[in-house]
Each structure stands twice: as structure tokens, then as C-alpha cells.
Amino acid sequence: MSDELRQLAKAISKVENLDFQALADAATLPLDSAAVHVIGVTGPPGGGKSTLCNQLIKELAVHHRVAALLVDPSSPFSGGAILGDRIRMQALVSNPNVYIRSLSNRGNVGGVASSLVSILRLLMHNGFQYIVIETVGAGQSEVKIASIADTTLVVSVPNLGDDIQAFKSGILEIADILIINKADLPGADSLYSALRESAQNPRLGWTPPLCQTVATEGLGISALLEEIHRHGHWLRQEGRLLEKRKRAAKFEVLELSRMLLQKHLDSVPAEVLARNLNRRGINLLQKLDKIYDELLNTFSEV
């Protein structure tokens, strides 16, 4: 068991480091298992995402194998990172049903790590039934998680702003389930009224429920789990889950392409790039378009 876990942990590192062989191996593993439920948790920094994940994982792991992927931001200066989400999950470390992995976003905007879908393939292959992904502390536009997870939980907390914040586009719209955490704090009621409107808009036939939790006390967790299972059940009808996974697979191609481009861009000084764009802008853009076109011809061969 321990050996298997070590191999999995090492395979994840290779995928993270964009090792071509590891990525290609991962790509052969299926992403379409309906026996797996991928749950994304996003929301502002300090909103209680890790504590909430801890509670959810604890419950799910009673009968199932659960993997947690905890994404934290990398430093824009050194590229290093402090990955501290585990601190909220200390009791889960020795649970044999739980695998916890901290990931740096390695400069990737959007709240997740680029190699996340490839990592999902590895975890599915290793028999995990639930995969919980905690994003970087997210503001308004970190919405990539919705392209990866089956069920996206958006955590909000009282007193972050007035009802105009709830009215804006972006992160609230990706919620399959909306959560007001720290619901024991003053201001929770007005947040509830503000979010109720967003929550009651059906999107593609699903009306996101609005749950209230106090994650530190474990309050509201069982009701939240019921909603998660209800959404999972809904997804498994009419091929919806398969559609989600197809979207995730496409997202994987997009992110890997972007990462490879980034890797090459990083090897050229910024001023050289800017100067060339400035001088030969139209030529460069046309050339780029042509390269992508040729690339996609290969990628989309039936």
C-alpha cells in the first residue's frame, strides 16, 4: 500500500514538472469513470475552504477512498511557495482512506495548477472515489475550477462587501452549490438574502442550492454533503457527467499547450519579445496563428 502511494506521489511530481513521458502515460488513463466524483472548492482567501474540505473529506472517507489536491499560490518573485492547507487537515494524515497532496499553482492564473487534469487521471486510476480540489484563494475571476470539477462549491463569507458584489459576474456564476461559511457571524443574514437571488437562477437545468455552514464546528456539513450527492446523482443522468469530463479533457490540452508556450517564452528576455512584437506585430501574429492551425490539424485528426 505504502509503495503504491509512493509511486503515485512520484508520478504526480513528474506530471507537475511537465515530464513528457509521464504526461503521455497519464493521458492514456481514462477520465470518464462515473464511479468517481470530482468536487472543486473555491472562494476567497481566509473563507474557510481548507477547514470545510477537512470536514467533507472526514465524512466521505468513512466509506470511500478520498484524494485531496490543495492548490496554493507560488511567489511571483522567487517561484517558490508556502503550501499550508494541510495544517487544517492534520487529523486526516493517518487516515488510510485519504491521500493529501499540496500543489503550487506555479504562476498559473485562474486558481488551479495546469497539470491538474492529468493528476485527476492518475488518482482515478488509483481507485479514489472522491477527489476534492481546493483552489487558490479566489476573487472574482478564478473560474478554471469549473472546467475541471464535476461539482463546484463556491464558498462565501459574511462582510466582504455589499450586495453589489453578489450581483457581479464571475465566480458566483460557476457555483453548482453556494455556501455561506462562518454563518454564525453577523452579516450572514444579509449575505443570505443577496446570494439567494444568484442561487435561484437555474443554469442548464440545475438550480444551485444555498447552504450555510460553520466549518470549524462541523455545522451544516451533512446538509452540504446531501446537496453534493444530489448534484452528483443529477450529473449521472442524461450523460451530463460525461460532458463535464470531455470539457475537462479539452481543458487539459489547452493548459498543457499554454504551459509549454510559457516554458519557451520564459527562456527569452521580456524586452526582446516586446521589441519584436512592436516591430513585426502583424507578421508574428499571423505566424502564430498558422502554427496553431497546423498543430490543431494534427490534434484533431479523427
Place this chain on the structure above:
Amino acid sequence: MTPIRVLIAKPGLDGHDRGAKVVSRALRDAGMEVIYTGLRQSPEQIVLAAIQEDVDIVGLSCLSGAHNSLFPKVVEGLRAKGAEDIVVFGGGVIPDADIPGLLAAGIEAVFTPGTSLEEIVSWVRKRVQKNHE
């Protein structure tokens, strides 16, 4: 460039983690990915976290005086799980007289108060690079 992954862990019962946090930050500023476990971890929990996180190296911080019993248990635990390639180093309030025993037990370096952050960062980097060769 593959970042070095470090687990900084606090075995034992003391609640002082300023040192662990300062070292974590210095390693981050040197481009490393630092996973911090939080306080009061058992050696078993530290071993499991190191394996799950696939770290290159584990830094143990202890200010309670229990280093002689706790640090070697982490090294033994890693060996028992076939993860002896994960390097272990330590730091904290550790009497000079205890250091040879810790080194003999497989803790590869012990940094006591007064050590510069540069010294720790450069030791970690060199030690991990040596492992990758």
C-alpha cells in the same frame, strides 16, 4: 526547472513555530515549494506527509527538548517505508552535546540558534542536488 519540495514539520508538543516559519519563508524565497505541517505532529504523521507530498527533504523543528527521541523516529519511519532517499535535517534549541548522536542517527544536519538563513538555504539546495545526481 523543477522546484525543490521541502516538508517543514514540528514534531513534539511545543507550540513555538516562529523558527519553522522563518526558515519556511527563506526556502520559499529561494524558489522552493515548502509544505508546512503545523504544530504537534507525531513522527508517524510526518513520515506519511513526506511520502504523500513526495518531498525531497524534511526539516524538523523542535524546541521542547524531545529531539533525541523524535528526530530519529522520523528517519526510522522513512526507512521502514522504503523512503530513505528523503533527506532529514533538524533545528531548534539543541545542546551541542546532542548533535553527534543525531547525526549518527541519520539526521544529516542540525542548525541551532544563530545559524544564518543563507547557510540553511544553501545546505538544503546542495544536499538535494547531490541526491538528484
